[in-house]
Amino acid sequence: MKIWNALLVSLLHFSSSAQNTLGPHLTAMGGNGTSVKDVWAIQGNASAITDIEKPSVSVTYIKHLFSNEISTQAVVFVIPLGKNFVGAGYQQYGFSEYTQSKATFAYGKKFGQHLSIAIKGNYHQLKIPDYGSTSAFSVDVGALYEVGRFTFGACINNPSGQKFIHSQVSSAITTSISVGATYFASDKVLIAGYFTKYIHQVTDAGLGLDYKIIKILSLRGGFSVRPAKQYAGFGLNFNKLNIEIATAHDVNLGYEPQIGLGYAF
């Protein structure tokens, strides 16, 4: 069973290696991590954290239903300091025999009313108990531009093409370029789409919707093209606390439910 898990994880890893854990809000919107403002944007286009008004923290747990043992956990926090923003995140994916983790530190700055830019450093680690462990360091940059009802975002992950430093691991950290746009159809409806080109791999695209049906409840849905997945979820927004539920559905791998909890101080 463990061999099967290891095989599955490594195969999945290949196809989804560039998928950062985006938290239930952005995941439910089709994995929209390029132009939607959220504390979890730190895992995607970090320049989209520059709208956060209070120090915020959020955690999530993802269950991969194709196996009982595999899960993902992640935590992020952001501290606003006037026009400057700092944040950090940590995510871990795998099971006891195989663990992949990433720690992220980000710095973002608002330039006037319209433009925000952020840079972040990531420390990646891969652990397979019987084989040892390896690590790598990568840098991502992102920008966000707001005009009228639209927000446009773009980011480049690992432009320098960093790899894991280990003689037996040839896996590179995926280099990708994303562009996205968000449209505020009304104060209740937000629609966002993105294109992501994974260098030497496929181009993904996705679209998602967030509908604040009442003040405390938002319904979300979306899809991505490669791999073909559907997403749905909802968020309960209390004064300082939010609880978010989402699931991704892949026709071959089934459901990936996740729950998140956020708090703004």
Add this chain to the structure above:
Amino acid sequence: MSTWVMNLKSDWVMRFSFLIIAFVLSGFITKAQGNTEEANISDILESVAENLPDDYDMNELTVVLTRLKNHPINLNQTNPEELKALVFLSPLQISNFFAYITENGKLTDVLELQSINSFDIKTIQNLLPFVTLNSFGEYEQFRFRDFFKLGESDLVMRFAQTLQKQRGFEDLPGNRYLGSPERIQTRYRYHFGSIISASLTLDKDAGEKFKAKPFDFLSGNISAFKLGSLKKLVVGDYALQFGQGLTLWSGFSFGKGPDVTSIAKKDLGLRPYSSANEYSFFRGISATITLAQHVEITPFLSYRKLDASQSTDADGNDVQATINQTGLHRTATEIENDNALGQRIYGAVLQYAKNDLTFGAIGYRTTFSNSFITQAATYDQFSFTGNELTNLGVYYNYTFKNVYLFGEAGKSLNSGFAYTNGVLLSISPTVSASLSYRNYSKDYHSFFNQGIAEASEALNEIGLYTGLNIAPNKHWSFSLYTDYFRFPWLKYRIDAPSNGYEIFVQAVYSPAKTLKLLWRFKTETKQQNTDLEVPVNFLDNVKKEGYRFEVSWQISKNWAFQNRFEVSQYKKGDVSRELGYLIYQDINYLALSKLSGNIRLAYFNTPSYNSRIYAYEDDVLYNFAFGMYSGKGYRSYLNLRYRLAKKLDVWTRYAIFIYGNTETVGTYLDEIQGNKKSEIKIQLRYRF
């Protein structure tokens, strides 16, 4: 340049130069005036239907819309059923319309429509030609002496023929077409206001004989409406459309398309049948009767004969595996199968409709004169057997503010179950969304099943559809849908359970009334048996993608142009993808008192049938067709309409395919020697 292209060019140039000159000259000698019933209707239908079979008779839709243009709906005296006939209105819009009227009273100006939730500018533009606020006195009482004076008759006669000789018409020793190559259709319709109607359709397909009965297909009915508690009565051929089409829906229905709200079907209940499609209708008597204030019942009784290929079982009884739905009786075998199977149906639909809630229950029993037997193929082993089937179904729809919920569940007794549920949401003035889930078991049987499905029949399928329409301002509109589906049991050429998905995106930009740009992308991935020679078939992914770019512009009141460029991609398994494309120029000469017409010049190049491209083609009035462009070559057609007299119009159509690199066109009995296939069509309409 190869020889065939040269020949083709000279042939082409000669043939069309005459026609174009005649066409253009005739334009100068006629005066421009407002008219054309067709243009707007074909735009609407094309924007709702994504693709349709190229030989499908869309008469039921085009006739209704054409009539409504001449007899617009009075918005202050209408009912939901009347508005449902307008295909571009979503059920949520219809509900919102009546909610608005209830709250605010009658409309005083059509522009008030803009203040109704979910009515965007495009919808209102589409709606205006079909509606009015003036009461113009439809006759609500029938008096015999008015029968001819006030009644309206519409007689349409159509002749069409492929000009080249097809192999089936040669004196072959074996299978061949026993009839003549012309297609002839005659339709007569009578309307007395909105309370009495009658229709008669006669049809003979190419290759069919003029048999003892003058026409191969004869269909007709007499209908009465609004007779007190007898809301509708049809004697003759009729259609029944209820709920979401899982249990009881005959005739045409929209499926997935550019208008994402079309996923929620708008049932029209009992309707007179006037199409030339020979399979999906009822023959007998049916009525809709009001039982109480909000309750009505539609009982129906039907007996007709269907075409089926029969064999004999061990006891010497006639049995069949399938029904032949084409309605073609050209060869000796097809003629032998003609009317071989008797079908008797009786049942009723009970419906409760009050304000925002509709709830209905369906029950009917179908009996066949001979039994169906299990088919040999493994994938087909759950199909219907025996000679009796009872279908039960329940359906509902409910509107709450900006939410429209709809669904249906159907059960075929002693076999499967099917259900679907969905929601339409108008989430902001510019955004509407739809969501629908379906689950049809592999042994669900209904002979009148038109549920939303990826496959041609709504069974053996589980799917989730999501759609979004966004119209941020009057210039832009976007629509998008995704559909993920799973087939739990095997299918034809799919030897294992399989799955797939479809994504559709469309953007339309109209910077001015006279200019429209459209961009469309569609991708679909399904699974199919590998083409490799292997002991046990495995499934390969089959991916089809299409990109369309289209510009429509009007340079004057009379001249309109449309260009389209479309690319199709096909890839199966690891074999390299194939790429096809189509490019065309349409020229429309509109709005003349006597003459109007249009022409298409197209070039297409697809490596095989797999990457074929469909495109809407203008045709004679009431005919609505999608042409299939497959192979490599040119396509052109010319349509002309001439008003011979006030009540008499004539349409002519000449259409030709000229293929390259081929010595024959078509297959088997339809094969033509040479590289051309052309057709002429003449239609006369007399209104009196």
